[in-house]
Amino acid sequence: MEVNSEGVFIVKGEKKLRCGFTTGSCSAAAAKAALIMLITGSDIHNVSIMPPKGIAYNAEIMDIERKKEGDSVTCAVIKDGGDDPDVTSGSRIMATVEFTQEPGIVIDGGEGVGRVTKPGMDQPVGEAAINSVPRKMISQCVTEVLEEYGLSDRGVKVTISVPGGQELALKTFNPKLGIMGGISILGTTGIVEPMSDAALLDTIRTEIRVRKAEGRDMLLAAPGNYGMTFLHEVYGIDESLAVMSSNFIYDTIRIAAEEGFSRILFAGHIGKLVKVAGGIKNTHSMYGDHRMEILTKLSEECMEREVFLSVKDRIMNCVMTDEAVGIINETGRGSAVFKKMADNIRDYLEKWSEDALKAEVIVFSNENTELVSTDKAHSWIKEV
Template identity: 65%
Template sequence: MSGTGKRAGSNPGGKDDHMDATKLRSGYTTGSCAAAAAKAALIMMITGEDIYNVSIVTPKGIIYNAEIVDIKKSADNSEVTCAVIKDGGDDPDVTTGAYVYVTLRKSDKEGIRIDGGEGVGRVTKPGLDQPIGEAAINSVPRRMIKENLEQVLLTGKSDIKGLDVIVSVPGGEKIAQKTFNPMLGIVGGISILGTTGIVEPMSDSAIVETIRTHVRVKKAEGKEILLAAPGNYGITFLSERYKLEDGNAVMTSNFVYDAVRIALSEGFSKMLFVGHIGKLVKVAGGIKNTHSRYGDHRMEILSDIANDDGIRSELSECVMTDEAVRIITEKGLADKVFPKMAELIKKHMEEWAEGKIQIEIIVFSNEYTELVSTAGAHGFMEGV
């Protein structure tokens, strides 16, 4: 996942403020790898000589010195293939170690045409960066490839009229199963991504941009109600309780506020948010990002909602919210606490949406048991 938008609180250097930036190494996107391989292939096509290193300038202005591997050339040098090994730095990037190949072929047809080969996905749904049927090579990588090739053509002496560019990633179809591509309607492989050309370790912005892409897909599919859940627990709950398949819900991770703002910017007026109490109780307290680094406060929030000194000390000793649910239920406070919690979640999220989105809530607890829902939640569920 790649992105350029920064979460409020992130430092301008691009690394999250909770991380020690001096110990984290940035990497390079699949788009940078493809651009570097394309440039090297063209230099070899023009000169006839093998090269093993090439430099490009990424959109962020950082120079990428790429190592070129697995060079193959046709007898007449009209076709050249080479690869760059993807290095995602210290980011937990599933594409790290993948070989990003580019094959260049001379063409009598003027211009530069870019397509995907083995291991590069195809777009099957609207709302993505590329039209349906196109290779999932996003617009910035396409521009990087084209600009680097044009630069070489301008400085090199050649009679090349046109070029066909094929980007491939052997094993990309298997790698893609570990990404959001199947949910987004990208089939057959990974996407060639990157808006800055740089992979920033543990980048929150990359997650937010993935959420944005998924929301855009839902909008392009004509969905009137945006169904969202923080993660796999929510997806499993929706599958077991409501028989919904993977891909129906946008996964927001901890970025609840960001997801609401994205839904607003993409034009949604209705949203159904489904999650475990362990995440959503934080939202009841007005917490915008539910990651533990921003604070826990779950038991304090439940205690404040209960407004009962008799259970405050018991809740303060709880580690898990499912245990807190048991205590609140046994004390006969469930009908008071959980509906109020759900309304507070709804209230904060609708405020984040500037009152322009009707948001309904379903909260579940242990064993995927539905705990509480707001008044319009089940009506929304019928419409998703």
């Protein structure tokens, strides 16, 4: 990734694409600016924060509003998604900050920010759909400002709002996921990295070639940041040693075979890899979901009929796979179901390579908890 006076860029294939900043970064920047203005009484028009990716975000501050009583300040940051197609680009991400009687930092959603109505999401039912990493970023920015001005004992409430967010949410999967009333405030790195299919596949091939040039016969792969984090935190593996396939599972397998690998070890969250157990080659939601249908079918194959019928509808009505995992485990047949799932994933990976590759799989669920692995996965991972 390259940073210069024009912004943040990432080179994919032969293209140089401009990165953007997530709604989480925008929210944190707006909250920081609003709190500084609440404390000092003076307007500011730029603020800098450091997202988890480690690339500074210098945000322009707009639409500054103060209550006449002077007990709250609201301001906005314009979301810029860079060269990534994003329905939220150009939206105003607003933060209202006020002091509270009780110590601590309270974060909530206002107009245009969705609210969670079904279990299994990043936040509990009833909470604003502001995910964990954005909440952490907002809290960190608020804490830093309070410490800078010697006000660490003060309580602060931050309310994030997105005018027009309710209409924007209709263009997303939020209504299907049970997030109602607006968009979600998202982002795990704080940076929006633009993606195009051709550019991503070029990048995947390049990374695979680098691994092959290192003399490896086994490729370590993960669908995304969650898989990379899992490998690092659970197995201590340097994230640079794994290739990120994104949603292109089938293409990654084909490229690995073409580049001469004989083995591949895939590690990923059940929410992605369960789709592969059903033969889905690209795990992007635009090609269909089918996660619950696949888990239901696997359960039917591994449970007595009466037990299966008692949980069938509950599984099908789940929003997230981690919720379904809990229901399946309640039956006492979880080990059988997830072993069948992992074996199916492995079989499809090998089939897609036209038997040029031997494959092993590690699947994890919520909070980096390993759910299941195929027979040789643990011995293979020790080789990395």
